[in-house]
Amino acid sequence: MKFKREDLPVGTPVVGMVGGGQLARMTQESAIALGIQLRVLAEGETVSAAQAVADAPVGDYRDPGTVRRFAAETDVVTFDHEHVPTELLRALEAEGVKVRPGPDALVHAQDKAVMRQRLDTIDAPAPAHQVVASKADIEDFAKRIGGFPIILKTTRGGYDGKGVWVCTSAEDPVVDEAFATKVPILAEEKVDFVRELSAIVARSPHGQAVAYPIVESVQRDGICVEVTAPAPGLDPDKAAHAQQTALKIAGELGVVGILAVEMFEARDGRLLVNELAMRPHNTGHWSIEGAVTSQFENHLRAVLDLPLGSPAARAPYTVMVNVLGGDVEDMHLGLLHCMARDPGLKVHFYGKSVKPGRKVGHVTAYGDDLAEVRERARHAAAYLTGTIDE
Amino acid sequence: MKFKREDLPVGTPVVGMVGGGQLARMTQESAIALGIQLRVLAEGETVSAAQAVADAPVGDYRDPGTVRRFAAETDVVTFDHEHVPTELLRALEAEGVKVRPGPDALVHAQDKAVMRQRLDTIDAPAPAHQVVASKADIEDFAKRIGGFPIILKTTRGGYDGKGVWVCTSAEDPVVDEAFATKVPILAEEKVDFVRELSAIVARSPHGQAVAYPIVESVQRDGICVEVTAPAPGLDPDKAAHAQQTALKIAGELGVVGILAVEMFEARDGRLLVNELAMRPHNTGHWSIEGAVTSQFENHLRAVLDLPLGSPAARAPYTVMVNVLGGDVEDMHLGLLHCMARDPGLKVHFYGKSVKPGRKVGHVTAYGDDLAEVRERARHAAAYLTGTIDE
Numbered sequence: 001m002k003f004k005r006e007d008l009p010v011g012t013p014v015v016g017m018v019g020g021g022q023l024a025r026m027t028q029e030s031a032i033a034l035g036i037q038l039r040v041l042a043e044g045e046t047v048s049a050a051q052a053v054a055d056a057p058v059g060d061y062r063d064p065g066t067v068r069r070f071a072a073e074t075d076v077v078t079f080d081h082e083h084v085p086t087e088l089l090r091a092l093e094a095e096g097v098k099v100r101p102g103p104d105a106l107v108h109a110q111d112k113a114v115m116r117q118r119l120d121t122i123d124a125p126a127p128a129h130q131v132v133a134s135k136a137d138i139e140d141f142a143k144r145i146g147g148f149p150i151i152l153k154t155t156r157g158g159y160d161g162k163g164v165w166v167c168t169s170a171e172d173p174v175v176d177e178a179f180a181t182k183v184p185i186l187a188e189e190k191v192d193f194v195r196e197l198s199a200i201v202a203r204s205p206h207g208q209a210v211a212y213p214i215v216e217s218v219q220r221d222g223i224c225v226e227v228t229a230p231a232p233g234l235d236p237d238k239a240a241h242a243q244q245t246a247l248k249i250a251g252e253l254g255v256v257g258i259l260a261v262e263m264f265e266a267r268d269g270r271l272l273v274n275e276l277a278m279r280p281h282n283t284g285h286w287s288i289e290g291a292v293t294s295q296f297e298n299h300l301r302a303v304l305d306l307p308l309g310s311p312a313a314r315a316p317y318t319v320m321v322n323v324l325g326g327d328v329e330d331m332h333l334g335l336l337h338c339m340a341r342d343p344g345l346k347v348h349f350y351g352k353s354v355k356p357g358r359k360v361g362h363v364t365a366y367g368d369d370l371a372e373v374r375e376r377a378r379h380a381a382a383y384l385t386g387t388i389d390e
Numbered sequence: 391m392k393f394k395r396e397d398l399p400v401g402t403p404v405v406g407m408v409g410g411g412q413l414a415r416m417t418q419e420s421a422i423a424l425g426i427q428l429r430v431l432a433e434g435e436t437v438s439a440a441q442a443v444a445d446a447p448v449g450d451y452r453d454p455g456t457v458r459r460f461a462a463e464t465d466v467v468t469f470d471h472e473h474v475p476t477e478l479l480r481a482l483e484a485e486g487v488k489v490r491p492g493p494d495a496l497v498h499a500q501d502k503a504v505m506r507q508r509l510d511t512i513d514a515p516a517p518a519h520q521v522v523a524s525k526a527d528i529e530d531f532a533k534r535i536g537g538f539p540i541i542l543k544t545t546r547g548g549y550d551g552k553g554v555w556v557c558t559s560a561e562d563p564v565v566d567e568a569f570a571t572k573v574p575i576l577a578e579e580k581v582d583f584v585r586e587l588s589a590i591v592a593r594s595p596h597g598q599a600v601a602y603p604i605v606e607s608v609q610r611d612g613i614c615v616e617v618t619a620p621a622p623g624l625d626p627d628k629a630a631h632a633q634q635t636a637l638k639i640a641g642e643l644g645v646v647g648i649l650a651v652e653m654f655e656a657r658d659g660r661l662l663v664n665e666l667a668m669r670p671h672n673t674g675h676w677s678i679e680g681a682v683t684s685q686f687e688n689h690l691r692a693v694l695d696l697p698l699g700s701p702a703a704r705a706p707y708t709v710m711v712n713v714l715g716g717d718v719e720d721m722h723l724g725l726l727h728c729m730a731r732d733p734g735l736k737v738h739f740y741g742k743s744v745k746p747g748r749k750v751g752h753v754t755a756y757g758d759d760l761a762e763v764r765e766r767a768r769h770a771a772a773y774l775t776g777t778i779d780e
Contacts (some may be wrong), residue, residue: 035739349425
């Protein structure tokens with residue numbers, strides 16, 4: 001560890017986060033405030049979070065020795081992503097390392113088949129689903145739910161739309177593509193939804209939990225591009241139901257830290273669980289300025305078993321729009337226009353080089369008037385990306 | 391530099407901050423968000439800001455070679471404190487380094503005699519004052535302003551009440567103490583004030599400036615202990631006058647970055663300039679949660695000549711109370727009680743070991759009801775310090 005315990009004030013918690021992406025980077029903002037020493041196990045010397053923390057050893061999160069040495073110098077280990085092998089985490093936990101969320105919870109965010117099976121046992125509402133191993137299985141599943149199209153997903157390793165396919169028949173070429181991944185494939189009902197919602201909760205080891213306002217998220221090509229908090233026009237009973245569902249999942253699965261439950265608001269009125277993530281989540285970035293306690297701060301408080309902070313919204317509406325890589329290589333140039341146009345705009349850059357479609361930052365606006373707040377955030381993101389020039 | 395330019399996204403600004411205290415540490419929170427690479431010239435490997443940034447070379451800020459090498463790898467140099475010698479900064483500036491605030495402005499925050507002289511020329515309201523070199527000078531000055539007690543101050547190097555004395559006669563022992571510093575001594579009228587106010591403005595090189603709401607600050611033993619934003623019950627004309635005075639000073643002196651103007655609200659109604667600081671200031675910490683744009687973010691935006699963010703308050707009242715070192719060595723223990731009692735409380739620890747009276751953190755509360763907000767912040771600070779235990 002870069003700092004010895006005696007170099008830090010007495011009682012300073014050391015949190016180890018596996019993964020050096022933007023989630024670890026943004027977690028550091030809260031760690032600094034709370035006097036927490038954040039160590040990051042980074043994929044490389046110069047990744048997003050490595051630019052922002054004092055202590056970011058480089059190492060492979062799949063290597064038991066590397067993760068063990070990293071964990072040994074922390075009070076608790078948590079995650080920027082879900083890719084650390086479950087067995088490795090079980091071994092660490094058996095050795096006495098505090099792993100939060102623990103492997104028995106995290107596996108539900110790592111393996112979609114395990115997740116579906118478990119949520120069924122607690123009666124969490126979900127799309128129809130079935131693990132499929134052949135074209136015949138796919139045919140049977142489609143027949144059972146009333147026909148194609150259906151969704152195929154890899155049970156492990158997918159993110160941001162990767163590992164998800166719309167399948168129109170058992171002969172659809174995506175079937176071969178899916179099976180070629182060599183990862184078990186889950187077939188799911190293609191939900192006819194009005195919109196996507198996200199329920200974010202934080203839960204601590206001693207069982208305290210808080211629920212953020214339910215937000216509306218817009219996905220494009222499988223990537224979250226826009227979040228509105230709270231979800232406009234959402235029926236209060238439905239919102240409460242969504243929060244309760246997320247709290248129930250967090251409790252039943254023993255989640256510690258942030259749990260994001262992505263849901264479909266189906267046209268037939270159902271709220272169906274789509275995905276789970278057990279870490280700060282793109283649909284919670286609005287909380288940095290939009291809530292009393294950001295998801296990053298509450299994740300840290302939860303994994304350290306500190307009392308959780310209020311998740312209440314600070315403004316009637318907060319809109320976050322992701323900044324995706326476009327044609328403009330120097331993202332900082334656009335700040336002159338965006339900041340001059342909107343002195344209330346909040347910009348977040350992730351220290352990532354521009355690649356087409358890559359999430360390189362996000363912008364947040366808040367205020368009383370939803371249409372105006374949306375326009376401000378959308379305009380800034382589009383300008384920074386380079387899709388508009390005024 | 392730890393990161394080469396090509397390791398960072400194209401256009402990433404590199405800001406060098408001289409000094410590794412809590413102001414640099416808190417600046418890093420904003421730098422992370424804005425995708426700015428913050429380098430800190432630190433006093434030691436483990437100082438407050440060195441725990442929180444990736445790149446914190448250790449070096450003596452009085453050594454020209456050290457500061458020159460540090461500056462060479464940045465786009466702009468700014469400061470966590472006012473102690474870098476003026477001549478060193480003049481030399482750097484002559485070599486083409488962007489020093490912000492520049493030495494010709496900064497000298498007014500370094501030397502109180504220079505400051506008093508300059509403010510007189512722009513008719514900024516000030517207490518009566520005179521540089522004194524002998525007991526006879528002190529006698530003359532006291533006679534001129536109507537008698538003792540008067541204030542004696544070192545013109546350079548004072549902070550947090552150090553280098554300031556109340557002097558009751560020319561034979562007062564503090565006179566010898568003051569002259570023993572070998573620093574020129576300024577005598578000032580002891581202002582009979584109702585309270586202390588602070589006007590914080592940010593100004594950029596191209597002359598844009600914004601003024602934060604005027605705050606009330608409470609000092610104890612020369613240390614700022616509590617700030618209320620906005621200053622309760624302050625006459626709006628007087629508030630506007632205080633803002634205009636600070637904006638005028640910033641413009642006339644060519645300040646770039648944050649300028650804090652500490653003022654006395656005198657019993658006779660005058661607003662008198664007490665001190666200047668050209669960096670984020672203790673009386674501006676409330677702005678982290680209390681304003682749309684924190685003083686730390688606006689300091690960075692200003693030194694990079696980016697458009698400034700809105701300084702508007704986000705809540706009717708925001709109260710910040712400093713956490714001073716007391717008998718409790720482990721400050722983190724108190725978080726359990728404070729966070730459980732008040733889920734809206736915002737805690738800031740500086741990564742500093744506890745020493746009696748040392749500023750080791752601050753807490754912020756905000757809301758509609760001033761009395762309640764004050765009670766929340768005061769309670770938390772007192773509990774963390776250890777002066778109350780429930």
